[in-house]
Amino acid sequence: MYKQLLLPLLCLFTFVSYAQKVEGDRPIKIVEEKTGNRITLFAVNENDKAFDVKITITGSNIKQSKAKPRFMRVPGASKTNLKSLITMRNKKPTYKYDLVVNDSLSKRALRRPYERIEIKPRTVTPERAIILYVTENCAACDDIIAKLNEANYIYKSNNLSEKPKAKEQFGKMLATKGVSIDEMTNPLVLLNGSIYTNIDSYDKLLEYANKK
Secondary structure, eight states: OEEEEEOOOEEOSSOEEEEEOOTTSOOEEEEEEEETTEEEEEEEEOSSSOEEEEEEEEEESEEOOOSOOOOEEEOTTEEEEEEEEEEOTTSOOEEEEEEEEESSOOTTOEEOOEEEOOBOOTTOOGGGOEEEEEOTTOSSHHHHHHHHHHHTBOEEEEEGGGOHHHHHHHHHHHHTTTOOGGGOOSOEEEETTEEESOOOSHHHHHHHHTOO
C-alpha cells in the first residue's frame, strides 16, 4: 500500500488538481469540480491498470456523508467520482484530504460512476505517438490493436499493403539488417523516433513506450 499525501487547507473557488504519486506509474490525480454549492471530487487515473483509492476529508464550512471512508475502485484510463461535498451558504469552505492508493485490488472495494479518458505512454507526445505498420503476415497485430483500443492509448495504425511506397522504403532499410519485411509476423512500430521489429505483444509495446 502506498503512503498518504496530506495537502494544506484550500480555498475552493476555481477548478484545481492535485496528485498522489504511485510508485512505478503515473500519479492518481484528484480533480475538484464545483457546481453551485456542491464540490465533486474525482480521481483521474492515467494508468492502464486499476487502483483502489480511499479519500478522507476534514475541514470547515462543508457537509459530507458521515459514512466511514472506504476504498473505491478507480479503473485504468478513467475519471472516477469519489466524493461530493456541500458548502455552507455565505461561508468560505476550507478542507484538506488524506489520500491512500492501493495497487492490491480488493473485492470489497466500492464501485462508483466513472468515465473513460484517453491516455498515452508517459514518454510519447501527441506529435510522436505510437505508429503501427501492419505487415501482411502479422500474427500479433490484432491483439495489440485491440488492447490499445481498450486502454484508450493514442496511436496510429497503417496497413503496409495499402502503402506500397512506405513498404518499399521499410523493406530496403530492413534488408540491410538481414530482415525480410514479407516474412515478419510482428508489426513495424515507430516509437519515440525509433523503429522496432521485435514487438510481438501489447506488454512488450508498453515496456518500450514507457522507457525513459
